[in-house]
Amino acid sequence: MAAPRPAARTSPVARPPAAVRPPPAQRSARAPAKPAAVAASALSPGDSTRLNKRLAELGVCSRREADDWIAHGWVYVNGAVAEMGMRVTAQDKITVERAAQRQQDKQVTILLHKPMGYVSGQAEDGHEPAAALINPRSQWREDHSGLRFSPPQLRGLAPAGRLDIDSVGLLVLTQDGRVARQLIGEDSSVDKEYLVRVVYEGADARRSGERAEPLQEIDERDPVRTNVQAVFPQALLERLRHGLSLDGQPLKPAKVDWQNPEQLRFVLTEGKKRQIRRMCEQVGLKVVGLKRIRIGRITLGALPVGQWRFLSANEHF
Known part of the structure; x- marks a missing residue:
């Protein structure tokens, strides 16, 4: 019998084609996965829910991230590699490979002082989206996060909450589904x-x-x-x-x-x-x-209009 395959180094950006991924029997023999974070959930014993929703309820990631992790083969249910769309119960043990955490650690959250005339989300009615302001020239000189702009930070960057076109002030854009859920999730209590x-x-x-x-x-x-x-x-x-x-x-x-x-x-x-x-x-x-x-605990402060900064590792909403 062939020895188990070591865990493959999967790119955190490009989703691997299904044909390249090893079959479930082989993938289940990967290096040990780390347990998913445990949190209170409304899921009752015996009830089932989709795996991506369950991971979001546990505060591990967003549903979109969960789908991406499942496609990479990074999520396990009761020791077996999870399949897209599967359902789980409160009794099922969910684990996630460390590769997912490493990918998540690279995600950024940006704080923008939105000017009037920009929409929060996708361009509409001829108005530019606020994300168009995110570039190296508009990064605030007083940004003390230690991070610098790079184009991959725009991939999947989305507003966590709206700010009307005729309103100004603090707008949060993030790649991190945990931040988005904290700010705009159904159970969010951030003021x-x-x-x-x-x-x-x-x-x-x-x-x-x-x-x-x-x-x-x-x-x-x-x-x-x-x-x-x-x-x-x-x-x-x-x-x-x-x-x-x-x-x-x-x-x-x-x-x-x-x-x-x-x-x-x-x-x-x-x-x-x-x-x-x-x-x-x-x-x-x-x-x-x-x-x-x-x-929450993040203020606009002295951030100039039209400029942005990164949320630092020691800052929390």
Whole structure:
């Protein structure tokens, strides 16, 4: 009987063709794999779920990464090489080869100060994606991560959360599925902080579908523009904090306070499409400026508009 084959060094970038990979009987004799990270999961005994989803639930990787690892032959279930699309239960033992961890360690997370006029994701309506700003010339000189830009860092780089085209501030782009799940996963609890400049259009503006008074006819000295805090009812501020719904679903409680007479500070733990603007519309406020300044423990700080830096190894959301 032939001796077991040693573990092959598989490229972390190019997925090997199926014909090149050894059959399962041979691949199962590879070098020992390391156990996948263990975490609490909603999977009940006896229930089954797809392997890629299970790995994501355990916090090991994203579903997309899991599929890639399975295709490489890096994932084992009860000691046998996993197959794409297979289902597992809570009792199944899942292990992952160290090659997957090495690949994951090379993935980067980028913090960008997004300017107005760029979309967070794919290009649309003639507007460039924020990722177009990621290049060696725009890397912040004060980036202390010790990392330098290289083209492979753009492969699979995706925004972990949206920031509207007419909003500015901190945008996270990552290759790491663990980071994406932490920030935008269904069970994410990472809060985001925003500074929001507003004008008050009147309490009845939302109900009538029209402005209570045309903004162009309002005197610039009117408190509606110069001291919104003074004219905005406290009861409506409380509604911003809790009591509004979007798309037929009640919103989670939010922290909303006045930063200055024209600017509100929002802290949210969810991120529905254009959420802050739509919340403000419901209480007669019009957003005229929106800037995200913090995500979890990471702040925008002094990062200049249009520039970016790497998330350092000692930084965590």
